[in-house]
Amino acid sequence: MNVVIAAALKDELEPVRTCLDSETRLCGQANFVFVHTGIGIKSTRSRMMPFFNDQKIDLVLNIGTAGALKETLFVYDFFLPARYQQLHDGHLETIASRELFPVFEEFTFPDWKTGTLITSEHAVVDNLRKTSLRSVTEAEAVDMEAFALADLCRKNAVSFLSLKVISDTADKQTNPTFKAVLNRIQILLPPAVAALLTVVINPKPVPIAHG
Numbered sequence: 001m002n003v004v005i006a007a008a009l010k011d012e013l014e015p016v017r018t019c020l021d022s023e024t025r026l027c028g029q030a031n032f033v034f035v036h037t038g039i040g041i042k043s044t045r046s047r048m049m050p051f052f053n054d055q056k057i058d059l060v061l062n063i064g065t066a067g068a069l070k071e072t073l074f075v076y077d078f079f080l081p082a083r084y085q086q087l088h089d090g091h092l093e094t095i096a097s098r099e100l101f102p103v104f105e106e107f108t109f110p111d112w113k114t115g116t117l118i119t120s121e122h123a124v125v126d127n128l129r130k131t132s133l134r135s136v137t138e139a140e141a142v143d144m145e146a147f148a149l150a151d152l153c154r155k156n157a158v159s160f161l162s163l164k165v166i167s168d169t170a171d172k173q174t175n176p177t178f179k180a181v182l183n184r185i186q187i188l189l190p191p192a193v194a195a196l197l198t199v200v201i202n203p204k205p206v207p208i209a210h211g
Helices: 010-021 024-029 041-054 127-134 146-155 178-201
Strands: 002-007 031-036 059-068 078-088 091-096 113-119 141-143 159-168
Touching: 002 010, 002 041, 010 031, 010 059, 010 178, 024 178, 031 041, 041 146, 059 146, 059 178, 078 146, 078 178, 091 146, 113 146, 141 159, 146 159, 159 178
Parallel strands: 002 031, 002 059, 059 159, 078 113, 113 141
Antiparallel strands: 059 141, 078 091, 078 159
């Protein structure tokens, strides 16, 4: 299985690369390619397109952080989106995870949250922007890359999943705390990614807690 692991920030990507390099069982079952997409839809599309054009990809896994839009999500929650959305020219586009990974609904991760992830073309760093998004979508969380990746995968018939860690709550601004939170996420995210890939690569899902 050829798996592309894509993240907006190198600080999100490199700890996962280090973790998976030590997972000899997973490395024996899959070939991992790590892609730093940069931040935003445009950068993500431009950096990912060559991979779809030049090689066979079985799965794209998008990892990283997302901001909460609803009070049901807390900092350091794991968020496995069931739907991806983008607001484009006033139209809300939606892609369901089951379209991109048919057995998605069979996954059982007791401590992880799920719901809708909306991808914004602009950084959502304050309460005003969060309130604006909440007025047009029922999404639980927001990022700046996932929908672009989901759309590319749908158009190229490639499986897609995303795993996000919540970096700020619905009622908090992002910038003042992001760096400190990211330091903790660098520790939490790699074993969670390894757990998800273990279930994906092996056909029978099993319950997994992130501990």
